[in-house]
Amino acid sequence: MLDDFFVRALLAGIGVAVIAGPLGCFIIWRRMAYFGDTLSHAALLGVALGLLLEINITLAIFTVATTASLALTVWQRKSTVPQDALLGILSHSALAIALVILAFMTWIRFDITALLFGDVLSVTKLDLAIIYGGGALILFGLVYIWNRLFAATVSYDLSVSEGGDPDKVNLIFTILVASTIAISLKIIGALLITAMLIIPAAAARRLARGPETMALSAAAVGIIAVVAGLFSSLQWDTPSGPSIVVAATLLFFLSLTPIAARFKTFLFRNNIEERP
Amino acid sequence: MSHPLIKLENAGLSVQNRWLVRGVSFLVNPGEIVTLIGPNGSGKSTTAKMALGISSPSEGKALRAPDLQVGYVPQRLNIDWTLPLTVRRFMCLTQKLSSMEIVTPLERTGVAHLLDHDIHSLSGGELQRVLLSRAIALKPDLLVLDEPVQGVDINGEIEMYNLILAIRNELNCGVLMISHDLHLVMAATDQVVCLNGHMCCNGTPVAVAETDEYKHLFGNRVAAGLAVYQHSHDHEHLPDGSVRHADGSVTDHCHPDDGHHHGQEKSDA
Numbered sequence: 001m002l003d004d005f006f007v008r009a010l011l012a013g014i015g016v017a018v019i020a021g022p023l024g025c026f027i028i029w030r031r032m033a034y035f036g037d038t039l040s041h042a043a044l045l046g047v048a049l050g051l052l053l054e055i056n057i058t059l060a061i062f063t064v065a066t067t068a069s070l071a072l073t074v075w076q077r078k079s080t081v082p083q084d085a086l087l088g089i090l091s092h093s094a095l096a097i098a099l100v101i102l103a104f105m106t107w108i109r110f111d112i113t114a115l116l117f118g119d120v121l122s123v124t125k126l127d128l129a130i131i132y133g134g135g136a137l138i139l140f141g142l143v144y145i146w147n148r149l150f151a152a153t154v155s156y157d158l159s160v161s162e163g164g165d166p167d168k169v170n171l172i173f174t175i176l177v178a179s180t181i182a183i184s185l186k187i188i189g190a191l192l193i194t195a196m197l198i199i200p201a202a203a204a205r206r207l208a209r210g211p212e213t214m215a216l217s218a219a220a221v222g223i224i225a226v227v228a229g230l231f232s233s234l235q236w237d238t239p240s241g242p243s244i245v246v247a248a249t250l251l252f253f254l255s256l257t258p259i260a261a262r263f264k265t266f267l268f269r270n271n272i273e274e275r276p
Numbered sequence: 277m278s279h280p281l282i283k284l285e286n287a288g289l290s291v292q293n294r295w296l297v298r299g300v301s302f303l304v305n306p307g308e309i310v311t312l313i314g315p316n317g318s319g320k321s322t323t324a325k326m327a328l329g330i331s332s333p334s335e336g337k338a339l340r341a342p343d344l345q346v347g348y349v350p351q352r353l354n355i356d357w358t359l360p361l362t363v364r365r366f367m368c369l370t371q372k373l374s375s376m377e378i379v380t381p382l383e384r385t386g387v388a389h390l391l392d393h394d395i396h397s398l399s400g401g402e403l404q405r406v407l408l409s410r411a412i413a414l415k416p417d418l419l420v421l422d423e424p425v426q427g428v429d430i431n432g433e434i435e436m437y438n439l440i441l442a443i444r445n446e447l448n449c450g451v452l453m454i455s456h457d458l459h460l461v462m463a464a465t466d467q468v469v470c471l472n473g474h475m476c477c478n479g480t481p482v483a484v485a486e487t488d489e490y491k492h493l494f495g496n497r498v499a500a501g502l503a504v505y506q507h508s509h510d511h512e513h514l515p516d517g518s519v520r521h522a523d524g525s526v527t528d529h530c531h532p533d534d535g536h537h538h539g540q541e542k543s544d545a
Contacts, residue, residue, distance in 0.1 A: 028358050029356055029358050029359050031356070147368075147370075147372075150369070151369045151370045153359070154355060154359065154361070154366075154369060155350065155353055155355075155369075156330075157325070157328075157330050157348070157350050158348055158350065158353075158369065158370060159370065160328065160329055160330045161328040161329065161330060161346045161348040161420065162345075162346050162347070162348060162370040162371070162414065163345075163346070163370070164370055205358060205360065208360045209360055209362060209394070210360055210361065210362055210365050211359065211360060211361065211365065213360070214360050
């Protein structure tokens with residue numbers, strides 16, 4: 001079964017969706033969408049450096065993305081430049097440096113489109129092993145810090161006061177995001193990773209009454225988007241990564257319609273109605 | 277006496293070369309209520325944040341007892357609308373609680389009927405009651421309350437202060453409170469710390485009320501005899517929104533001609 005490229009693509013996409021959904025919820029709650037974008041651009045620099053130094057690409061992406069996020073954390077505290085400008089500087093300089101490095105390496109034949117938009121149909125068995133192995137570690141880490149991370153997200157002050165150690169869990173969260181980007185870059189591409197993180201989570205917002213249900217709904221929305229996107233890509237011969245994102249976007253708009261509200265009532269019919 | 281829960285020694289915090297507050301020293305012992313008073317911008321919340329470890333003092337020390345369980349009611353809590361959060365889930369924010377442990381404190385503040393409501397749908401006063409319930413539910417060694425009754429109706433205020441006193445007696449916890457309500461501060465507090473960018477004075481309410489600094493800061497209001505509570509209502513608003521009238525009947529609402537005095541309620545809180 002795994003010998004079929006389409007089955008491998010489906011499994012890879014589903015694996016990424018399951019990790020990205022819950023992490024994406026935190027990215028939305030913490031208003032870190034642009035931060036995720038910056039890390040995925042930094043990931044391109046990771047690819048370039050990985051090729052240049054001939055080390056494992058996933059490992060190189062992870063290292064560069066983690067370094068970038070730590071640098072941002074430190075930089076933010078000392079800098080007088082506003083945060084969004086700081087993210088912009090890092091994001092675009094990483095992208096530019098990566099492209100310059102790649103241009104110098106004339107001996108490597110390189111498909112830049114695959115890097116930017118993903119190439120889910122060329123997923124190997126090794127890629128699958130990395131997604132599911134790494135994904136299991138990421139989800140385990142997220143479950144481990146879930147309560148404390150959620151408390152730190154609701155209120156940093158409450159979390160510090162009541163012994164939650166928010167700086168530590170925030171740091172772990174950043175590393176989890178960097179890892180997710182590292183293992184999903186090949187599947188979905190640098191420009192579209194943030195979409196997989198935030199669009200399913202945004203669609204899940206209207207379906208959920210609590211943070212845990214929102215995380216699970218986001219994973220479910222992501223899976224539906226992957227399956228729908230890949231089948232339509234097969235049907236109409238459209239690029240796979242963008243097709244998945246288009247499917248996710250359609251689901252997001254669907255979540256804004258009254259159908260979603262009815263679905264939510266159906267899910268929570270045993271609970272008290274919310275006040276308007 | 278046992279060891280203090282919190283000890284500030286000449287603590288001060290400066291942000292971008294401006295001192296928010298400096299020279300603050302006080303202790304909070306188990307079972308003791310310490311109240312920070314002072315005008316807006318006098319450094320009350322900053323002092324509480326140093327005591328809690330949210331901000332580290334730029335000078336001096338802020339020490340906390342090891343393994344101190346704190347229950348904190350912050351002055352402001354803005355929960356992002358993207359966060360789906362019911363009152364029930366919010367109660368378990370920093371600690372897992374059983375159903376009993378969630379419901380009992382909410383009943384004591386009169387908002388148990390909001391258990392499964394989304395936190396964004398609560399009014400200011402309701403949210404304040406939920407915040408206090410959450411802090412109490414932790415069975416804290418130290419309660420830190422930054423204007424705990426803001427937005428709460430005037431009868432609710434007295435109930436909430438009584439509840440804070442009752443909790444102090446039950447748990448023998450220390451209480452560090454920020455309050456503008458001098459009437460209550462003077463009646464129910466063991467120690468008053470009077471701030472105005474620095475620590476003006478500190479001591480028992482009676483001792484502090486006699487200092488010149490205190491008279492200078494609050495002189496007019498003290499002279500006015502704290503007439504805040506001297507008017508009375510002919511009906512009472514219950515926390516669930518219904519109204520109890522003087523004759524004991526309960527209705528869902530009241531009308532302006534029922535004799536309610538919104539205009540005269542305390543406006544300087």
